[in-house]
Amino acid sequence: MPNISTIEAGQGLGDLKFGLERKDVELILGAPDEIETFSFSEDDEDDMTENWHYDALELSLSFDDSDDWRLGTISITSSQYLLKGFAPIGLSKDELESKLEALGVDDLEYDDWSPEETPVHELMASDSLGINFWFDEDKLSEVQWAPLFLDEETIIWPEIN
Numbered sequence: 001m002p003n004i005s006t007i008e009a010g011q012g013l014g015d016l017k018f019g020l021e022r023k024d025v026e027l028i029l030g031a032p033d034e035i036e037t038f039s040f041s042e043d044d045e046d047d048m049t050e051n052w053h054y055d056a057l058e059l060s061l062s063f064d065d066s067d068d069w070r071l072g073t074i075s076i077t078s079s080q081y082l083l084k085g086f087a088p089i090g091l092s093k094d095e096l097e098s099k100l101e102a103l104g105v106d107d108l109e110y111d112d113w114s115p116e117e118t119p120v121h122e123l124m125a126s127d128s129l130g131i132n133f134w135f136d137e138d139k140l141s142e143v144q145w146a147p148l149f150l151d152e153e154t155i156i157w158p159e160i161n
Contacts, residue, residue, distance in 0.1 A: 002029065004059075021069065029054060032053055050064075050069070058080075072147065073146045076143050111123040119137075120137050132144040
């Protein structure tokens, strides 16, 4: 069984390192339960993204054409995953903020993304960690992260062994 329990800012999820090719991810996790392919821009066929969903793991992985289809974003929704030794899913905003501040994370930013159908859907983000924390009704429901950037254009891909 692969080690995929630890959220590593800028690096990945244990053995799942940012920058892995789709075939390498499939060797680690097997075939996904669902694959979604789409473009964020309606008029650009070269701007394709592929999301892989692993239902039992409560894990989604994103690969972008612009990054040569390498693993670029990871999202988790289960409390089985650990960040700096604690399980973040299910924590309140105050609980998570306290834990992160105790670890020296001091660049948290907040945004309200509440649509009509989800009255309280909020984002807490840390640029230094490259992590987005999504809250529904003041409970952390999803953690989403990517590799870090040297500047606005240059991704710092982790070393892959």
